Amino acid sequence: MTVTEPTSRALDEIKIGGMGASRRRVEDNRFIRGKGHYVDDVVLPGMLHMEILRSPVAHARIVSIDASAAWEIPGVRLVLTGEMMATRNLAWMPTLSYDTQAVLATDKVRFQGQEVAAVIADDPYIAKDACEAIVVEYEQLPVIVNPTQSLAPDAPLIRDDKVGQVDNVCFTWQVGDQDATDRAFAEADVVSRIEMHYPRSHPSPLETCGSVADFDRATGKLTVYMTTQAPHIVRAAVALIAELPEHLIRIVSPDLGGGFGNKVPVYPGYVISILASILTERPVKWIEDRTGNLISTGFGRDVYLTGEMALRKDGRILGVRMHTDSDHGAFFGDAQPSKFKIGLLHSAFACYDIPTAHLTARGVYTNKAPGGVAYRCSFRVTEAMFFQERMVQAAADDLGMDQAEFRRLNFVRDDDFPHRTPFGFLTDSGQYAKCLQVGLDAIDYEGFLREKAEAAKNGRLLGIGISCMTEPLGAGNSREYDILGIKMFDSAELRVHMTGKAILRTGAKTQGQGHETTWAQIVAHELGIPAEDILVEEGDTDTAPFGMGTYASRSTPVAGAAIAMAARKVKAKARQLAAHLLEVSEEDVEWELGRFYVRSAPDRGVSIQECAMAAYSNMPDGLEPGLEANAYYDPPNLTWPFGCYIATVEIDPATGVWDVLRFVAVDDCGVRINPMIVEGQIMGGLTEAYAMASMQFITFDADGNCIGSNFMDYLLPTAWETPGWELHEVVTPCPHHPIGAKGVGECATVGGPAAFVNAVMDALKGHGVRNVDMPLLPDRVHEALQTRGDVSGAPPIRTDR
Amino acid sequence: MTSLFEEVPATADADADVPVRRVTVTLNGERRAADVEPRLLLAHLLRQGFRLTGTHTGCDTTNCGACTVLVDGLPVKSCTMLAVQADGHDVTTVEGLAGPSGLHPLQEGFKDEHGLQCGFCTPGMMLAAKALLEENPDPTEDEVRFALSGNLCRCTGYQNIVKAVLWAAKRMNGSEQ
Numbered sequence: 010m011t012v013t014e015p016t017s018r019a020l021d022e023i024k025i026g027g028m029g030a031s032r033r034r035v036e037d038n039r040f041i042r043g044k045g046h047y048v049d050d051v052v053l054p055g056m057l058h059m060e061i062l063r064s065p066v067a068h069a070r071i072v073s074i075d076a077s078a079a080w081e082i083p084g085v086r087l088v089l090t091g092e093m094m095a096t097r098n099l100a101w102m103p104t105l106s107y108d109t110q111a112v113l114a115t116d117k118v119r120f121q122g123q124e125v126a127a128v129i130a131d132d133p134y135i136a137k138d139a140c141e142a143i144v145v146e147y148e149q150l151p152v153i154v155n156p157t158q159s160l161a162p163d164a165p166l167i168r169d170d171k172v173g174q175v176d177n178v179c180f181t182w183q184v185g186d187q188d189a190t191d192r193a194f195a196e197a198d199v200v201s202r203i204e205m206h207y208p209r210s211h212p213s214p215l216e217t218c219g220s221v222a223d224f225d226r227a228t229g230k231l232t233v234y235m236t237t238q239a240p241h242i243v244r245a246a247v248a249l250i251a252e253l254p255e256h257l258i259r260i261v262s263p264d265l266g267g268g269f270g271n272k273v274p275v276y277p278g279y280v281i282s283i284l285a286s287i288l289t290e291r292p293v294k295w296i297e298d299r300t301g302n303l304i305s306t307g308f309g310r311d312v313y314l315t316g317e318m319a320l321r322k323d324g325r326i327l328g329v330r331m332h333t334d335s336d337h338g339a340f341f342g343d344a345q346p347s348k349f350k351i352g353l354l355h356s357a358f359a360c361y362d363i364p365t366a367h368l369t370a371r372g373v374y375t376n377k378a379p380g381g382v383a384y385r386c387s388f389r390v391t392e393a394m395f396f397q398e399r400m401v402q403a404a405a406d407d408l409g410m411d412q413a414e415f416r417r418l419n420f421v422r423d424d425d426f427p428h429r430t431p432f433g434f435l436t437d438s439g440q441y442a443k444c445l446q447v448g449l450d451a452i453d454y455e456g457f458l459r460e461k462a463e464a465a466k467n468g469r470l471l472g473i474g475i476s477c478m479t480e481p482l483g484a485g486n487s488r489e490y491d492i493l494g495i496k497m498f499d500s501a502e503l504r505v506h507m508t509g510k511a512i513l514r515t516g517a518k519t520q521g522q523g524h525e526t527t528w529a530q531i532v533a534h535e536l537g538i539p540a541e542d543i544l545v546e547e548g549d550t551d552t553a554p555f556g557m558g559t560y561a562s563r564s565t566p567v568a569g570a571a572i573a574m575a576a577r578k579v580k581a582k583a584r585q586l587a588a589h590l591l592e593v594s595e596e597d598v599e600w601e602l603g604r605f606y607v608r609s610a611p612d613r614g615v616s617i618q619e620c621a622m623a624a625y626s627n628m629p630d631g632l633e634p635g636l637e638a639n640a641y642y643d644p645p646n647l648t649w650p651f652g653c654y655i656a657t658v659e660i661d662p663a664t665g666v667w668d669v670l671r672f673v674a675v676d677d678c679g680v681r682i683n684p685m686i687v688e689g690q691i692m693g694g695l696t697e698a699y700a701m702a703s704m705q706f707i708t709f710d711a712d713g714n715c716i717g718s719n720f721m722d723y724l725l726p727t728a729w730e731t732p733g734w735e736l737h738e739v740v741t742p743c744p745h746h747p748i749g750a751k752g753v754g755e756c757a758t759v760g761g762p763a764a765f766v767n768a769v770m771d772a773l774k775g776h777g778v779r780n781v782d783m784p785l786l787p788d789r790v791h792e793a794l795q796t797r798g799d800v801s802g803a804p805p806i807r808t809d810r
Numbered sequence: 811m812t813s814l815f816e817e818v819p820a821t822a823d824a825d826a827d828v829p830v831r832r833v834t835v836t837l838n839g840e841r842r843a844a845d846v847e848p849r850l851l852l853a854h855l856l857r858q859g860f861r862l863t864g865t866h867t868g869c870d871t872t873n874c875g876a877c878t879v880l881v882d883g884l885p886v887k888s889c890t891m892l893a894v895q896a897d898g899h900d901v902t903t904v905e906g907l908a909g910p911s912g913l914h915p916l917q918e919g920f921k922d923e924h925g926l927q928c929g930f931c932t933p934g935m936m937l938a939a940k941a942l943l944e945e946n947p948d949p950t951e952d953e954v955r956f957a958l959s960g961n962l963c964r965c966t967g968y969q970n971i972v973k974a975v976l977w978a979a980k981r982m983n984g985s986e987q
């Protein structure tokens with residue numbers, strides 16, 4: 010039998026910048042020229058400038074505010090205080106977690122850096138001068154900086170503004186099967202127990218938050234340019250808070266200088282600038298300084314864990330028990346799905362086959378900045394996976410088992426999907442053991458263990474740390490996931506012009522992820538329109554379809570899916586046009602990339618561009634003109650990418666300084682749309698993981714002074730100390746996602762930290778140390794070595810546990 | 811004068827009555843002048859006075875380097891220099907990087923090696939790198955990492971930034987031979 014190659018005229022997908030192409034980024038063309046358009050670049054005629062006066066103390070009653078000297082300064086147009094906000098019913102606003110937050114303080118200040126007054130002036134220097142001229146008298150109150158103090162029986166009540174609030178607990182929550190878990194522990198051969206603190210961290214994108222509010226009295230329209238990852242949520246919030254009609258509110262999120270979750274919540278500064286513009290009838294710009302950003306906007310983590318594992322002596326995990334105490338600051342402002350009070354922390358242990366688990370969580374108020382945000386993670390999964398992998402290593406050590414072997418033994422097997430996790434999530438796919446093996450081979454696991462043993466003979470401390478995890482991305486589905494009742498779906502709108510070029514708009518919002526590049530690649534994959542012929546726009550609520558925005562790695566899983574679905578609708582209509590042009594019935598029309606053809610005569614075909622032209626110039630009778638579609642995508646489930654991260658380190662015993670020798674990352678994020686961008690995301694994520702493990706944390710002294718309120722104290726790694734990254738991949742497509750993608754933006758940040766900490770702990774094995782809490786600053790590692798004991802808690806305060 | 815600065819023709823006489831100083835700079839090869847309050851920062855003069863918004867500010871403490879420009883060819887954090895201190899000097903911002911014949915190799919390298927994500931650090935990074943390459947046209951990876959250690963990036967993890975600079979060095983050396 011002879012087989013003749015069918016003569017395909019399908020386009021080469023890589024050449025047209027479709028899926029799998031490492032297409033160079035479109036947005037770079039403006040960024041490398043210094044022509045990005047960030048909020049601070051917005052200049053409007055007659056624009057005024059706003060500065061915020063912040064509280065210098067962490068907990069105090071406001072006795073008086075005297076702003077008269079500020080009003081005297083030439084160029085000052087308006088001074089706003091909480092009292093004045095209250096007359097407009099704007100002194101308080103709702104948070105994303107059904108709590109309330111002060112916009113400008115009226116009764117008390119509850120954390121250092123809280124917004125007390127605002128000045129609007131001709132230029133920012135005058136506004137700053139005027140802030141300094143405001144005299145505020147404070148009557149100081151006792152300060153609470155950690156859960157232990159917060160829960161003490163005689164603790165002062167922080168939220169005395171809330172009716173019915175009698176203590177400092179902001180929630181208690183639990184999930185899992187307590188009875189079954191208790192039974193598992195009763196049957197265990199070994200119980201492994203560990204306590205940890207995941208310190209408070211701040212996303213600190215390089216661009217701080219800011220807004221330019223522009224209220225036009227003549228049209229009644231409010232336009233706000235602002236640093237937001239979720240412009241449509243903001244529009245809804247402004248409509249509700251400021252009681253303005255939603256159709257007259259336009260939120261524009263221009264280029265963002267990074268987000269990492271920091272730009273999800275609605276901050277007082279935005280609200281004040283809006284009111285200031287309404288009152289002055291002039292555009293008002295507010296650009297937060299770095300200290301304001303670090304001491305008042307959304308932080309991540311600050312969770313204390315007690316974790317226990319029930320183990321059989323052959324190494325199987327029988328059950329897991331977790332209790333968390335989380336510090337939410339003065340207002341419960343977490344940005345997370347409303348059903349889950351401690352985010353998706355119960356996604357822990359999803360990659361392990363564990364019969365039962367139980368989690369209790371308690372959140373408390375303290376005199377610290379509010380707003381737990383999903384700092385480069387899908388709602389506290391960073392804590393979940395860190396705790397998981399630290400508990401796993403401790404358990405392997407307690408059993409005297411090899412840490413890789415212990416993981417392999419307990420992994421969910423490839424043929425075990427769909428799999429119900431011990432806390433009730435449903436995972437769909439993965440090749441966990443394979444990923445681990447790729448990582449072990451890459452780092453030469455056996456070889457390193459020999460090298461380590463050899464080095465130990467000379468007193469050198471080498472260690473290897475592994476961290477494996479699958480995390481849930483892409484919230485919703487809408488049954489379970491909503492923010493303030495708004496369901497978590499996403500959207501896309503694709504319009505193909507006459508000449509076959511197109512514009513695509515989505516409800517997501519890029520902050521550096523490269524949506525303008527990758528979204529076009531999805532359309533190219535679906536329709537064969539070259540990516541360079543597709544313009545991508547996001548961030549303007551007047552033009553973009555309603556979407557929930559970009560955070561929690563949800564863009565590709567949700568908006569990316571919506572794009573594919575919109576493109577498929579366009580394709581269905583193009584098929585009708587093709588049938589008309591080819592004068593055959595639709596059933597006789599076949600598709601290959603970029604072209605429809607007649608099944609029985611493959612040479613007779615029309616390109617997608619010809620169909621587009623026909624949509625405007627030659628449509629069949631009865632067919633609606635035009636070629637466009639929109640799609641709202643409600644995902645059937647979360648997506649579950651997997652990551653395996655392995656670090657090797659050497660500690661200098663004399664100083665406690667540890668160096669990363671090598672770092673291997675194996676990511677399975679499903680199908681990769683643009684491998685170059687995926688790798689960029691992973692390397693950025695790993696660097697934040699390294700940052701948290703080694704240096705980056707926000708803490709407070711006993712008086713509630715924020716330690717880490719500027720980039721001199723809040724240490725971020727530079728090019729010099731950041732290790733080199735070695736990346737590997739495994740691809741297990743997501744079975745329910747239209748293009749098989751799983752999302753990736755945050756995996757490395759989520760899974761990475763435990764690899765570093767486990768490596769340092771491995772190096773300290775045999776030195777009487779079981780845990781050193783992050784960040785692993787040299788002095789803490791040194792102290793652990795000297796005292797042969799654990800170093801716990803949030804430095805520099807060591808009394809909090 | 812009610813504002814911090816006012817651009818004036820480079821030939822105008824200073825008004826002796828107002829508490830401002832005349833600053834004249836050669837900005838990206840062009841002579842520009844402004845009357846400024848003595849406390850005005852160079853970064854703000856560039857951004858708001860001359861409307862060159864490619865120079866960004868990311869901190870208050872001279873740590874992030876987003877505001878890096880070249881003053882007489884040397885990298886300077888323009889948030890930490892007063893505008894009046896630049897008087898009489900040559901200032902290069904990101905807008906002056908590309909020449910008439912097209913993009914600077916650093917700009918091409920950053921794009922080709924995916925050396926940027928949000929783009930906020932990029933202008934400062936490229937200018938710091940330009941100063942390095944002028945002094946050391948063939949740097950090692952470590953030398954690049956050290957030279958850029960005054961510039962923070964929150965997105966990329968630096969690996970591709972380093973690659974981008976090495977890419978540009980190679981290109982510049984190649985075209986010189």
Ligand code: FES
Pocket residue numbers: 866867868869870871872873874875876877878887888889890
């Ligand atoms: S703005 Fe950060 S160093 Fe100049």
Ligand code: FES
Pocket residue numbers: 215266267521925926927928929930931932962963964965966
């Ligand atoms: S690319 Fe975003 S800070 Fe460097």
